[in-house]
Amino acid sequence: MKMIHIILYLLALLSFTSHATSSSFKDFCVANLLLPITPSGYPCKPQSLVTENDFVFSKLVPGVPIIPFNAGVTSASVTNLPGLNGLGISASRVDIGINGTVPMHIHPDATELLILVEGQVTAGFITPTKLIVKTLNPGDVMVFPKGLLHFQVNSGVGKAYAFSAYSSSNPTLHILDLLLFGNDLPTPTVEKTTLLDAEQINKLKAEARSGGIGGSGLA
Amino acid sequence: MKMIHIILYLLALLSFTSHATSSSFKDFCVANLLLPITPSGYPCKPQSLVTENDFVFSKLVPGVPIIPFNAGVTSASVTNLPGLNGLGISASRVDIGINGTVPMHIHPDATELLILVEGQVTAGFITPTKLIVKTLNPGDVMVFPKGLLHFQVNSGVGKAYAFSAYSSSNPTLHILDLLLFGNDLPTPTVEKTTLLDAEQINKLKAEARSGGIGGSGLA
Amino acid sequence: MKMIHIILYLLALLSFTSHATSSSFKDFCVANLLLPITPSGYPCKPQSLVTENDFVFSKLVPGVPIIPFNAGVTSASVTNLPGLNGLGISASRVDIGINGTVPMHIHPDATELLILVEGQVTAGFITPTKLIVKTLNPGDVMVFPKGLLHFQVNSGVGKAYAFSAYSSSNPTLHILDLLLFGNDLPTPTVEKTTLLDAEQINKLKAEARSGGIGGSGLA
Amino acid sequence: MKMIHIILYLLALLSFTSHATSSSFKDFCVANLLLPITPSGYPCKPQSLVTENDFVFSKLVPGVPIIPFNAGVTSASVTNLPGLNGLGISASRVDIGINGTVPMHIHPDATELLILVEGQVTAGFITPTKLIVKTLNPGDVMVFPKGLLHFQVNSGVGKAYAFSAYSSSNPTLHILDLLLFGNDLPTPTVEKTTLLDAEQINKLKAEARSGGIGGSGLA
Amino acid sequence: MKMIHIILYLLALLSFTSHATSSSFKDFCVANLLLPITPSGYPCKPQSLVTENDFVFSKLVPGVPIIPFNAGVTSASVTNLPGLNGLGISASRVDIGINGTVPMHIHPDATELLILVEGQVTAGFITPTKLIVKTLNPGDVMVFPKGLLHFQVNSGVGKAYAFSAYSSSNPTLHILDLLLFGNDLPTPTVEKTTLLDAEQINKLKAEARSGGIGGSGLA
Amino acid sequence: MKMIHIILYLLALLSFTSHATSSSFKDFCVANLLLPITPSGYPCKPQSLVTENDFVFSKLVPGVPIIPFNAGVTSASVTNLPGLNGLGISASRVDIGINGTVPMHIHPDATELLILVEGQVTAGFITPTKLIVKTLNPGDVMVFPKGLLHFQVNSGVGKAYAFSAYSSSNPTLHILDLLLFGNDLPTPTVEKTTLLDAEQINKLKAEARSGGIGGSGLA
Structure with a gap:
């Protein structure tokens, strides 16, 4: 364990303790990422330590492409946007290069809502009784219900990118x-x-x- | 009451009745918009009537500007994207013209997560003890926690647009x-x-x- | 940070630690107000430290009138009635003097249920499509759904007072x-x-x- | 089955059908008590049929005393205050005569929050490891956590009455x-x-x- | 559409209508399987039509083995045990023959809790950062958190069987x-x-x- | 307070601190039983300390009979199966000797789903308007909805035993x-x-x- 962690932890404890009387989930609960998470999310930072930066993530830029899929994902979730804590929502930018794909995957506890901004993407999800596949163009919005196996393939001639929202502050x-x-x-x-x-x-x-x-x- | 509504309603009843044995919330619950909504959402369409179009909305284009605010909103929510039913998420495209503004407003039961795509926007929300204001550039993501009064103003020199996600299938x-x-x-x-x-x-x-x-x- | 806070905090840690094996959310979870809150509420006090006073608040007396509205509110919520922790309910006493008013306000994440005890009050809430206004007499009960803008005005000749319940342990x-x-x-x-x-x-x-x-x- | 019920039912169906396009859970969901309830509450009435009376119950007067307990309860819950539908809250007036008692009882899925207005009441709840008993005076507020066996006894010299709130729209x-x-x-x-x-x-x-x-x- | 379905549907409507005043979610909500399901479950049968058989399923016997896995599953969920409606729990019996396996699978919205009764089973689940595998003997209980890919293999010399509970009334x-x-x-x-x-x-x-x-x- | 508790507590703090960056509710949240519980469950152990033993309880053997009821219960809940944390499910083995009984009882916040494995049991639950009693044989499954008074009596000639699942990680x-x-x-x-x-x-x-x-x- 690094000394810096001990110091950070003690600072974390001190910070919420010195403000204990104003520490509360009033209107929002910005994550104190130094304390252990609970099933409902992280403990809240004291309001006196909250700043506007807790509610903004900069920037949702294209992610590094994953080999060999030629697709990258950048996420704004509670670990880098602590104002999302307890609110059940997050977002990502998904970039799919030419011939790229977001391979078969699952978000175990989150619905995904994808908005295609550029390019053409063929996407789908699968249940035991239904195969839902659709080719999307810019401005199309598609929902992938929670826990279902799904994929997105670049089916156009150029790059594609999309923004996705998730019904979880901390999707995997x-x-x-x-x-x-x-x-x-x-x-x-x-x-x-x-x-x-x-x-x-x-x-x-x-x-x-x-x-x-x-x-x-x-x- | 128009005859067409009676006919639509009878068709709705017949459709779910004839498939009653396969009518269930299995993996997803596409809204049957002809039946009355409940606190948890619309009753589900039978799976046999579900198609890929229930999960896609085309297109999230710029909305008609609201007078005098010079800003427009187009939404993909359960009433036009019935696959969102029961999933607690939806999205919109927000266009703010030059000098435009999305005026002070509230979403009573939804957090908003805004991704700025183009232009510059100064946005904020207000609680009795905090004023959070931030100027956003493309790629910035800002969260407006549920039920709080907030606004977005075009503070740049050109048009601005953003996508917003909401933690409700049916926000107002x-x-x-x-x-x-x-x-x-x-x-x-x-x-x-x-x-x-x-x-x-x-x-x-x-x-x-x-x-x-x-x-x-x-x- | 005051020394007393450090001591209180250490006592808080010691208290739950020495009883760790009996610390659990069994039947109720009395708030340990010295530890930081989470999105689901405060951590629980060990059962061995819980007393009947954790479940009773004395007294819900008339609050100090807010200038210039001539109305006062006293609340029994988790911060002074720690037995409410995690239970999603709280209460207040609302006193409205002659000509007084509870001005336009919002409880971002709580429904209010008001029981008028004395006097006459005209109350209302507003949505984009509905204006609901009603004059209440003693014994009348009115609900203000969660997140909606609402108000209460003394429309009688004498003082008025009411009890309100909220669907949150910690409303604002x-x-x-x-x-x-x-x-x-x-x-x-x-x-x-x-x-x-x-x-x-x-x-x-x-x-x-x-x-x-x-x-x-x-x- | 009475003819009047058939007619009421057909009217109910017609009413929501003729307004189907505006039938939605927007901001509130007033119960349509003629349709069958779901686990989340009753289907919503169309907004066009909603009036201010859906949000007000008159009057929460003393209830008929239950033999032999000399105590009466009057409730404002979703069945007589349909605006409570889906909101998880309700209220009652509890009158306990001289020597009266609200006998040992349980609300299986609701916390009770009692505000004593007049008289003196000794109240308590019981878990396997805790007996919580307290004598209450006017203005005292006591919480009875969800599902616990509890009682209220008039321990004063005169009548007593209280208002109780419940964390359910439809408690039993x-x-x-x-x-x-x-x-x-x-x-x-x-x-x-x-x-x-x-x-x-x-x-x-x-x-x-x-x-x-x-x-x-x-x- | 078969005539029998129309008749069943009309009977369903009549049944709840004739008892409309007593139709409510009081203490339990037995599924009316003839009406369309909602995101929170099926509408409730009127209490007057509820019998003890709505709360009992007979019998959780070994299921027909699935080819080629030599394992069978029999379920008690809301569709055959309608008293489970809205309660978020169900069960199954899992029989795994010699050399049999319950192949890689997912329950998109349910945690599984398996109790091994007979035989020996090696079971596991997988996340991007953890592989959890364990060999179970009779009396061992293993949890497979919601939405995760998992499997169960008969690793003993004889037949194996288990009971599993799920945190959903209607798992897939x-x-x-x-x-x-x-x-x-x-x-x-x-x-x-x-x-x-x-x-x-x-x-x-x-x-x-x-x-x-x-x-x-x-x- | 015993020294061992202090040491354990410090170890607990150190353990999650040294791994703070990887401490998160990703896919599961194994209970850190040394830290105080919250209304949503225990704080999570860091993933690096999680092992397969956190997800398995051995063994669900017959419990010591309770005098004078001649019935015993052994539970697998979050306190001995920490992988259940936050997942809303647990299980027990219920053994009822000859002439034995599980006396009238309540689980205040959990539905029970009982699977009879051996013997004959007569079980029931009671609401103000319904008495549901049923004699069960091996393979029968019965649900006891949350918060209701219920009982199980050995009505056969030999011993009986059952497995029960509960819709809570920590039922009482x-x-x-x-x-x-x-x-x-x-x-x-x-x-x-x-x-x-x-x-x-x-x-x-x-x-x-x-x-x-x-x-x-x-x-």
């Missing part, structure tokens, strides 16, 4: 390939639970190990 | 001027409850009556 | 005049976002500065 | 005696599951049958 | 193979969004088409 | 006899609020004092 991105191949789950277990061939599994495990899946750009 | 826009001056609340009551002068109130009531406030572009 | 009172005129928001910004005249704004800003709005009785 | 009152003795649960089953003697059970069952418990005033 | 089972290969999503799209080889995809699509995945036992 | 068991007779509530108060005879009350109070009710096996 579960890329299917990384769940299946990016850890130590033994090949026979993957084989048995997915029906994929061992050869296929080992090939993708090797790519994941070499940084060939999610090699950069993934938090 | 309460423009303060229309609440205070756009109805039959007697001038003495407004005077007494706001401390505004009667002359000021009557002037703005007259503007509201003549269409000079919210003259177009407001649903 | 947003008096419109104080939001608009009780801070440093520049006059041109208020002008532009409200359409009020600069003269009117400056007059009310001056009154607010001199304590003429909310001069006493406001927490 | 479960008087313990009526749960145990006011139905057809066989005496041996009651005996085995409560350890009460059969004689005691039969005595109270007889009283309940003869109207001697909850003989009037109970909805 | 998303078997990964059926999402990826059991629909018309074109092979190139699957290839691009999963990095699987086309040959592998086509092989599994063929198996799914021939009933070789989920060939029986899946609702 | 309120045995009616212990609420009424297991504390210092004076006999006259019990008499007045329950209509039970003083003799009956004193008899059961004596049994409770001597350990004759809930003499063992109750947490």
Whole structure:
């Protein structure tokens, strides 16, 4: 544990303690990121320490492309926009290069609402009884209901980008390939639970190990 | 009551009835807008009638400017994007012309998360103990916590536009001027409850009556 | 930071730590007001430190009248009735003197349910499409849905008083005049976002500065 | 089924159908009591049929005393104050005569917040590890957390009355005696599951049958 | 539409209408499965039509094994145990034959809590940063947090069976193979969004088409 | 306060502090049982300290029988299965010996869903307007809606056991006899609020004092 962390922590404790009488969830609750999170979000910073910067994130610029998908995501969520704490919403910018794709993924506890700004994207989500696929053009808005497997593919001739909103202050991105191949789950277990061939599994495990899946750009 | 409504209603009843056994909230609940809404949202359409179009809204184009504010809002919410039903999220495009403003307003049950795409906007919200104001540039993201009075002003030299997400499938826009001056609340009551002068109130009531406030572009 | 705060804080930490095994949200969660609040409320005091006084507030007496409105509010909420923590309810006593008024205000995240006990009150709330106004007599109960702009005016010949319940353990009172005129928001910004005249704004800003709005009785 | 019910139902359907396009949960959702309730509350009446009377209940007067407890309760909940629908709050007036009592009872899904207006009341609630009892005087406010067994006894020399708020639009009152003795649960089953003697059970069952418990005033 | 459905629907309408005054969410809300579901669940049956059978499901017996996984699931959820409506809980019995497996799957909006009764099962769930795998013996209880990809494999020498509870009245089972290969999503799209080889995809699509995945036992 | 508690507490603080940047509610929130609980649950352990054991409880074996009821309960809830934190679900094993009973009780904020595995049980719950009683056989599943008084009696010839799930991570068991007779509530108060005879009350109070009710096996 680094000394700087101890000092930061003591400062955090002192800061909320010295203002204890004004510490309350009044109208908003800016996250105190130095204290441990709870199921409802982070404890609130005292109002006296809150500034306008707690409510603004700069800037939602294009993210570093994830290998080999040629797509990048930059997020404004509670960890970099602490005013979102407890409010159940966040946003991201999604850039998909030519021929790029946001691969099959899940946000376990968030609905995604995507607004396409530039380019053409074919997107879809899947349930046991429905396959919903649609080609989107700029200005189109598509909803991906919470917890469903979904994807977005650049189906146009140029770059594409979109803004997405999420019904969570702190959503996570579960890329299917990384769940299946990016850890130590033994090949026979993957084989048995997915029906994929061992050869296929080992090939993708090797790519994941070499940084060939999610090699950069993934938090 | 128009005959067409009766027919639509009977069709609505028939449609869900004939599919009653498969009617369920499985993974999503697309709004049946012909049936009355409940506190949790609209009843669900049967899955067999759901199509990809229920999950896409085209297009989130610039809205008609509201007089005299020179700003327009177009929304993708449950009434035109029925796949949002029950998911607690929606979006809009906000266009603010040169010198334009989104006047003081409230979304009574929704947090707003604004992403500025073009131009420069000075935005803020107000609580009894805090005034939060910030000038935003493209890529900046600002959160306006639920139920707080807030505004956005074009402070740049050109047009500005933004996308906003809301933590409600069905948010409402309460423009303060229309609440205070756009109805039959007697001038003495407004005077007494706001401390505004009667002359000021009557002037703005007259503007509201003549269409000079919210003259177009407001649903 | 005062030494007494450090000592209180250390006592708070010690108190819950020494009882850690019995610290739980079992049946109720009395607020430990010395620790920072979270979006779901305050951390719970250990059950061994809980007494009957944590569940009772004495007394809900008439509040100090707010200038110039001649109305006072006393609240029983989580900060003085810590047994309310996490339960989503609180109460207040509202006294409105002769000719007095509870001015236009909002509770951003709470429904208000008012029971008139004495006197006559004309009350109302406003949405973009509805103006709801009603004159209340003793025993009448009126609901002001969450987040809506509303007011209460003494319309009788004597004093009036009421009890109000709120659907929040920790509601806030947003008096419109104080939001608009009780801070440093520049006059041109208020002008532009409200359409009020600069003269009117400056007059009310001056009154607010001199304590003429909310001069006493406001927490 | 009475013809009047059929007619009322058809009117209900027609009313919301003819206004279907404006039927929405915008800012409030007044209960349409003629349609079946859902877990989140009643479907909403169309806004065009909503009046100020939907938000006001007149009058919260003393209720008929329940035999033999000499206490009466009058409620303002969603069934007589339909504007409460979906808002999670309601209220009652509780009158306790001399020597009267509100017997041991439970509100299964509502916290109660009681404000004593007149008289003296000794009240309490019970958990497996805590007995909380307190004597209340006018202006005292006491909270009874959701789902806990509790009681209120007139411990003064005169009548007492209070207002209570509940964290539910539609709370129920479960008087313990009526749960145990006011139905057809066989005496041996009651005996085995409560350890009460059969004689005691039969005595109270007889009283309940003869109207001697909850003989009037109970909805 | 079958005549029987019309008759059932009319009966449903009549039934709740004739009891409209007693139709309410008082203490419980048994699902009226003939009316369309809402985001909060089904409308409630009138209390006068409720019987003890609405609260009991018989019997949670071993389900038909799903090909080729040699595992079967039988569920008690709101559609066959209507008393669960609005209560956010349900259960199933999971039988895993020798060498059988419950393949990689997701419950998009439900946590699963599994109690192993017989046999030995190795189970796990996966997030981007954690792989949690554990071998369970009878009496072991394991939680699979909501929305996460997970699996259960019979790792013992005999049959295994478990009971699972879910934090939803109406959970769904998303078997990964059926999402990826059991629909018309074109092979190139699957290839691009999963990095699987086309040959592998086509092989599994063929198996799914021939009933070789989920060939029986899946609702 | 024991020194070991201080050390544990300091370790707890250090542990989450040293990992502050990775401390978040990402996909799950394992309870840090050393820190005080909030209304939404315990603060989360840092992900780096989470192991598979946080998600598994061993073993849900028969509990010590409670005197004189001859029934025992073992629970897997957040305090011994910290991975349940914030997920709103838990489980127990309920063993009822020959002639045994789970006496009248309430779970104030949890629905119970019982799966009978062995034996025969007659179970029921009670509302002011409904008595629901049913005899269950192995494989039967019965729901006891949240907050309602209920019981389970062994009505077969041998032992019985069941698994129950609860819609809370941290449910409590309120045995009616212990609420009424297991504390210092004076006999006259019990008499007045329950209509039970003083003799009956004193008899059961004596049994409770001597350990004759809930003499063992109750947490």
